[in-house]
Amino acid sequence: MKSEKNVADIAALVRRTVVIVFGCALVAGAIAFFITFRAAAYDHVQDEARALMNTAMAIRGYTVEEVRPEIRQRSGYEEGGDFHSQTVPSYAAQAVFDRLETGGYSYREAALDPTSPEDRATAFETDLINRFRNGSEGGMISGTRQENGITEFYQARAIRIEDQACLECHSTPERAPDPMLTEYGADGGFGWEMGEVVGVQMLTVPIDKEYAMIYEILAIFFTLMVILFAVISIVVVRPLQRNVIRPLRELAVVTERASLRGGDDPLPQYGAAEVRRLATGVERLRRSLRTALRESQRDGDQ
Ligand code: HEC
Known part of the structure; x- marks a missing residue:
């Protein structure tokens, strides 16, 4: 019986070695896999956010440079004519992104003292704006945050008044077009000054889906490794x-x-x-x- 036990030990020894080697390979593989894929997912979302942010900037530019002069001229704006929200860069960018519902992206422009009450900065956005105002940050802050149980990637860009044209509507209610006051009131969005950071462009992209994909791939990797081990x-x-x-x-x-x-x-x-x-x-x-x-x-x- 003693010899039986020793013989069984050879198989056990081999099995134990295989288990140790595979266990280490599995853990090391899973960690390397996870880190690499997570970084790739983050990069991917970051690229996506950058592209979307550039889209928002393009819409703003297009509105200011092409739509606004055209409408101004046609509606006789200079002579106290019509005011159209559609010619407001902030309105145009947000209106386009409202229609872009797929993918869970969200874009908004938030200010501490907004023209439109919907644009009032949340606590999180207020903190970002203050960081930009203190000059402790460059022109952009990005990262991830938990919102309603969803992890999202955000990219925030400071909105600074760098063009005198902005002050036409954002300095005093007297200077602003009357129809704008009728539509938005005179409570917010005034008293802004050149060079001042008044708000942020906030772009968020959900990152959960990308992470969920990593877990799926990881599960497949684990299953394959276990089958290979067997x-x-x-x-x-x-x-x-x-x-x-x-x-x-x-x-x-x-x-x-x-x-x-x-x-x-x-x-x-x-x-x-x-x-x-x-x-x-x-x-x-x-x-x-x-x-x-x-x-x-x-x-x-x-
Ligand atoms: C023709 C008037 C007009 C001009 C010019 C204008 N804005 Fe506005 N701005 C508005 C109106 C009206 C809103 C509210 C839009 C909405 O419904 O969200 C607004 C909204 C904003 C917002 C979002 C927060 C808020 O107040 O609701 C920011 C930030 C902003 N403008 C910055 C600027 C900057 C920077 C410029 C210059 C490049 C500029 N605006 C030029 C009228 C104007």
């Missing part, structure tokens, strides 16, 4: 069982029996080369022992 342990242990463990076990039984009761059973002659050599060696030993015994008996008889 296959390899079978492929490695099977021939070991057939060529080493089984002939060794038989060899042990036969030599044990021979040493105890002097049996003369044939030794197994199959299996791995080393095992066969061992069997041959034992057989030779057995034969020379028998000869030596016979000779010493003969010497004793004389």
Whole structure:
């Protein structure tokens, strides 16, 4: 029975080694996989956000440079004519993004003292605006945040008054077009000064979906590794069982029996080369022992 236990140990030893090697490979692989894919997902979302932010900037520019002069001229704005929200850069950019519902993107322009009450900065946005105002940040802040249980990537750009044209509507209610006051009132969006950071462009992109994809890929990777592990342990242990463990076990039984009761059973002659050599060696030993015994008996008889 003792030999049985030792034989089983070889298989256990191999299995244990395979488990350790695979365990390490699995953990190291999963960590490397996770870090790489997460960074890639973050980069991807960041690129997406940058492209969308540039789109917002383009809409603003287009509105100011092309739509506004055209409408101004046609509506006789200079002579106290119509005012159209559509010619306001901030309105145009937000209106376009409101229609861009797919993908969960959101774009808004928030100010501490907004023209439109809908644009009032939230606590989070107020903090960003103040950071820009303090000059502790460059022109852009980005990162991730939890919002309603969803992780989103945000990119915030400071809105600074750099054009005198902005002050036409944002300095005093007297300077602003009357129809604008009728539409928006005179409570907010005034008293802004050149060079002042008045708000932020806030672009958010949900990042959860990208992360969920990583977990899916990770699960597939794990499953494949476990299957590979099972296959390899079978492929490695099977021939070991057939060529080493089984002939060794038989060899042990036969030599044990021979040493105890002097049996003369044939030794197994199959299996791995080393095992066969061992069997041959034992057989030779057995034969020379028998000869030596016979000779010493003969010497004793004389
Ligand atoms: C023709 C008047 C007009 C001009 C010129 C104008 N704005 Fe505005 N601005 C508005 C109106 C009206 C709104 C509210 C739009 C809305 O409905 O969201 C607004 C909104 C904003 C907002 C969003 C927060 C808020 O107050 O609701 C920012 C920021 C802003 N403008 C900055 C600027 C800057 C910077 C410029 C110069 C490049 C500029 N505006 C030029 C009329 C104007």
